[in-house]
Amino acid sequence: xxxxxxxxxxxxxxxxxxxxxxxxxxxxxxxxxxxxxxxxxxxxxxxxxxxxxxxxxxxxxxxxxxxxxxxxxxxxxxxxxxxxxxxxxxxxxxxxxxxxxxxxxxxxxxxxxxxxxxxxxxxxxxxxxxxxxxxxxxxxxxxxxxxxxxxxxxxxxxxxxxxxxxxxxxxxxxxxxxxxxxxxxxxxxxxxxxxxxxxxxxxxxxxxxxxxxxxxxxxxxxxxxxxxxxxxxxxxxxxxxxxxxxxxxxxxxxxxxxxxxxxxxxxxxxxxxxxxxxxxxxxxxxxxxxxxxxxxx
Numbered sequence: 001x002x003x004x005x006x007x008x009x010x011x012x013x014x015x016x017x018x019x020x021x022x023x024x025x026x027x028x029x030x031x032x033x034x035x036x037x038x039x040x041x042x043x044x045x046x047x048x049x050x051x052x053x054x055x056x057x058x059x060x061x062x063x064x065x066x067x068x069x070x071x072x073x074x075x076x077x078x079x080x081x082x083x084x085x086x087x088x089x090x091x092x093x094x095x096x097x098x099x100x101x102x103x104x105x106x107x108x109x110x111x112x113x114x115x116x117x118x119x120x121x122x123x124x125x126x127x128x129x130x131x132x133x134x135x136x137x138x139x140x141x142x143x144x145x146x147x148x149x150x151x152x153x154x155x156x157x158x159x160x161x162x163x164x165x166x167x168x169x170x171x172x173x174x175x176x177x178x179x180x181x182x183x184x185x186x187x188x189x190x191x192x193x194x195x196x197x198x199x200x201x202x203x204x205x206x207x208x209x210x211x212x213x214x215x216x217x218x219x220x221x222x223x224x225x226x227x228x229x230x231x232x233x234x235x236x237x238x239x240x241x242x243x244x245x246x247x248x249x250x251x252x253x254x255x256x257x258x259x260x261x262x263x264x265x266x267x268x269x270x271x272x273x274x275x276x277x278x279x280x281x282x283x284x285x286x287x288x289x290x291x292x293x294x295x296x297x
Contacts, residue, residue, distance in 0.1 A: 008072060011065035012236060018058035019243045025054065027250050030180055055182065056114030059124040059131075062236065066131035069232045074138075074223040082137070082213040083130055089209040090129035093201065094121040103201030105194075106186035113182055129205070132240060135233035136163040137210050139268060142275045144224050153214055153222070159267060161206035163237070166264025168202050171244035173253040192256055226278030234272050241265055 005013075070079030097104040098120040113122035137160035144152045175182045177193040189195045214222065241264055248257045 006068075006072070008065050008068035008232065011061050011068060012232065015058055015061035015065055015236070016239045018054065018061060019239060022054050022058060023243060023246055026180060026247060055112045056122070056124045059113075059128045062131045062240070063127035066134050066233075066236060069236075070134065073225065073229055073232070078217055078221070078223055081216040082134055082209075085209040085212040085216075086130040086133050087126040089212070090133075090205055091117065091121060091126040093205045094125055097201065101187075103204060104198045105189070105201070107176075107183055108186065109183045110181060129209075131236060132167055133160070133164050133206055133209065135237040136160045136167075136206075136268075137213070138223065138225060138233045139163070139230050139237065139271050141222060141224055142230060142271055144222050145276070148219050148222050148224075153219075157207055157210045157214060160210050161203050163264050163267055164206040165199055165202040166260045166262075167237075167241055167244060168199070169256050169263070170241065170248050170253075170260035172198070173256050174244065174247035174251050177253070178251045192253055225275075227272065227275040228278050230272060230275060234268060237268055238265070241268075 067079060067083060070082070093103060095118060096102060098108055101107075109116065109120070109122055109125075114124045116122050137156070140156045140160035140163060143156045143159065146152055172194050173192045176184055185193055185195070187195060189198075191199075217223070241260065245257050245260065245265075248260075
């Protein structure tokens with residue numbers, strides 16, 4: 001009998017496939033009006049549905065994948081202890097930002113990312129904060145294998161928040177400054193249309209919900225994973241980073257794309273390669289702080 005694909009991997013696959021189709025549409029289909037005009041009525045309906053729901057779909061798949069992975073790997077309680085603060089604090093920051101300009105600067109969302117909460121923030125945006133923040137922090141938290149004191153904890157939180165922010169370095173220009181934007185800035189941005197304040201807002205929001213989750217987990221209950229166990233969040237982060245990188249690079253935003261590699265993709269690669277292998281690839285019990293690692297030879 002053929003073995004069933006685990007639900008978290010299925011949703012991750014759908015998430016990645018959705019992003020590939022989204023890239024194809026944004027880079028090749030939308031700029032090609034002749035191709036769109038040549039579509040049949042059924043083709044136009046499919047294209048219209050994809051444009052209206054594609055952006056929301058890939059973020060929903062990503063959030064489901066991250067949640068199921070967390071439940072399987074670090075336990076339901078610890079996953080909820082990250083998910084709830086991440087979604088709650090990020091949507092609060094986004095609602096505050098779109099209303100007052102703090103902490104990100106003056107901006108507003110356009111269409112294409114799903115129903116807007118209070119008419120301001122698409123409901124999918126806090127989902128993306130969750131799954132990207134979760135992925136970045138679980139990989140960064142491998143630093144705490146050297147110790148779970150506040151020094152190592154702060155380093156993990158800072159690196160996780162920096163990796164999260166680096167995703168925005170790459171994504172924001174292509175999503176706001178191109179011919180088919182998903183949000184727009186209402187102030188002159190110093191960095192390729194983005195105000196520097198935006199990066200401080202991203203880093204601060206990410207640091208805040210990562211700190212809250214880490215405090216809830218407690219000093220002796222930090223989920224420190226081995227290399228096999230961080231493969232999933234590594235792929236999830238890398239897939240979203242590549243989506244943003246290709247979109248920005250194809251639009252001519254070379255500096256933000258390369259900067260994102262330095263502060264996001266490179267730390268991800270280093271952390272993954274330097275994290276020890278585990279004795280096995282089993283999920284850790286929710287009551288354990290650290291998985292068993294290979295003994296030094």
